[in-house]
Amino acid sequence: MASAGTDGAPVDALRAALPPGAVLTDPASTEAYRHDWTRLPDAGFPLAVVRAGSAEDVRAAVAWAAEHRVPVVPRGAGTSLAGGATAVDGCLVLSTERMTGVEIDPATRTAVVEPGALNAAVKDAAAAHGLWYPPDPGSFRISTIGGNVATDAGGICCVKYGVTRDYVLGLDVVLADGRLVSLGGRTVKDVAGLPLLELFVGNEGTLGVITRVVLRLIPLPSPAATLVAYFDGPRDAARAVVAMGARVRPSMLELMDSAVIDAVEAFSPMGLDRDAGALLIGQSDAPGAARSVEVAGMAECCEQAGARSVFATDDPAEGDLFLEARRAAGPAISARGSVLAEDICVPVDQLPTAMERIEAVAREHRTEIPVVAHAGDGNLHPALVFPPGDADARRRAEEAFAAILRVALECGGTITGEHGVGRTKRAALPAQLGEDVMELGQRVRGALDPLGILNPGVLW
């Protein structure tokens, strides 16, 4: 990988290759694009920022970077929680936030989307045609499709509707040498050639820069019925989740532990039961009366797992209140202090064990660790909370962070279910993948980006 200082770097050539105003080098601008939401203390200082307006701008910027061996940090809305869009010194931050086009084709039930379009904008545009783009990361109102595809973002819907990958039919990508290639298209089944499209979904900006996405849409689901169940502790709730999975297909199955219930009530009182040890919120969007049958099945699983109270409603508005409580968990936790966001995923039968072991990590490292989970998928988001500016507490939180990654692996799981490895977990990646798979990935990356200019420091 090139080391790129600012001295003598030919930014003039970059300006010449791009439309007026697309290249920013003033300190306020480069500062504004240094960080993503992870706010890593060691974020670098960009040489320049390109705010691309078109695929051609992206192409020109990457070609310039390749010629001058300048590292490129691709960026959507900068909502990465893993440092995936954090600048390195002397890099070009390549933002696609201005490329916001969304076109819906109802006949093929596809959306053609520029990378800077917000996830929510795609959902809204699809809904206008009675169609639905399911993936719903917590950031869906503010994160971009380009970032969602680059990280294979997940969300609450995944338990029934899968992840971003499951909806990507086509991609335009600018490769590390500045070539623009088109992969896939509007067909829903396509096995022509190696699955290169699939290789770019979740590449975290290390193999190419996405300039256009064709997304598969599905008909809008039926209104959901909602289940709410309180438990004495997360272990019981997790047991209920394991039992449900074999019987029904919930469209949502979220878990909040007592610390999250507390945090949400403190942040925005919603009448949650603060005495409970855990809360499960489940939904079924099965059509017609079947949703009540599914929710009744889920309720039975909760009762058998020892729930202290179970509540079910067919009223979508009432259900939405609980969904709002779940969506409030992120802001509520953030309000408690600085946060390291975790994102492990374990085989679903390991959920009770993982919950218990995270409690033990919290005690051992004297760190507050509220846990929300996309429980139906075994995808846990422990949040490591510490007082801002308390270096010792931060160190303990970082140790707890690493300990939770070990818990994930010891449960047969993964260090990241949906946020990506980024910069924050690359040290832990070899422990999961092993030497041979690390080397395999390096070979693929080396074949596609021999100069190593794309998002260096991410993944490895």
Next chain:
Amino acid sequence: MASAGTDGAPVDALRAALPPGAVLTDPASTEAYRHDWTRLPDAGFPLAVVRAGSAEDVRAAVAWAAEHRVPVVPRGAGTSLAGGATAVDGCLVLSTERMTGVEIDPATRTAVVEPGALNAAVKDAAAAHGLWYPPDPGSFRISTIGGNVATDAGGICCVKYGVTRDYVLGLDVVLADGRLVSLGGRTVKDVAGLPLLELFVGNEGTLGVITRVVLRLIPLPSPAATLVAYFDGPRDAARAVVAMGARVRPSMLELMDSAVIDAVEAFSPMGLDRDAGALLIGQSDAPGAARSVEVAGMAECCEQAGARSVFATDDPAEGDLFLEARRAAGPAISARGSVLAEDICVPVDQLPTAMERIEAVAREHRTEIPVVAHAGDGNLHPALVFPPGDADARRRAEEAFAAILRVALECGGTITGEHGVGRTKRAALPAQLGEDVMELGQRVRGALDPLGILNPGVLW
């Protein structure tokens, strides 16, 4: 790629590396493993066949092949319709048919499967736990999971439940240098590292040999309600399909043109309407009463598209009869002569156009081309039928085959929706992918198999 003659090839070293009886070199055996179902006239003659009994056998065989630069043709049940498991001269055919283990883990709703297990065996084992493995290629009773994964096989269920790719959570793969790597696992969401797992699904045996698969299972669906609609011609039927897709999520949506109806009735009389120009068979497995509502919606779309008759039933046994009629299409067509099996996929709104243009190809090339289609996905299987041994008819069929691939591309589609490129479509691949994407694939393949020993002649 190595040219490997039989002279002096160190088969003794191969025998020494494998258990007794695993290496076959007698002419009857090598002849039995020369062909797959495509029965290409120019199939090569293997140097030897290895019938692997374990991942270690696969590892040893590939390591031997790498050392001696012998091409390896991986093989499951040999049901490829694209020449994907056809021998080349001097190759090692590496069969995994003896590796048939299937273990179901109900708690995580996963199956751990050896590559030689039949698709149907996985379905049966899952069903014993109330679980379901959806992918159902036409060959599901006789094709192996290893082959299904290597080709990303599809089937009838895809319109609602997706393709093989959507169910693969983990893979063990022997790389071209004989190393065994493990990718993914039992977690349903995992974005740690580059998506290498995804790269091996659909690699057609060109990047590695699969030795173990972890599959995601889902609860068994509800019994389906069935819709049957006859049309004057395929164009009307295709219009009904386009309309349905925006309203409901059929669990099956298959089209048969008049030639297929005729062939099925001639092969095994089922009381189909031989006067009709096309038949649509759709199902909904929505739970409870919703299935009737969905089927009623589908019926409405058929009526609006000018169906001459529409029939709906909630009786699963009655519905199964029509599904059997659909499943009989393959054997019924094969009974009419030699067949080149096509497998194009177009954006679903192009279905009417594609059907019309295939009719024109049939006329122009004086070839009988009955068409069945996974219509809901725009995935068409025109069958090019010609009298066995009629060289002129075969030539016309081959020209029609190439013409249909051009139709697919001109409709914005793909030359293969689910069968793979194999050997039969590699000449057409560059027209779809373009020079840059071809080169990109070559780079990835070169990085993983620098000697080019894995399934040479497949893909390119």
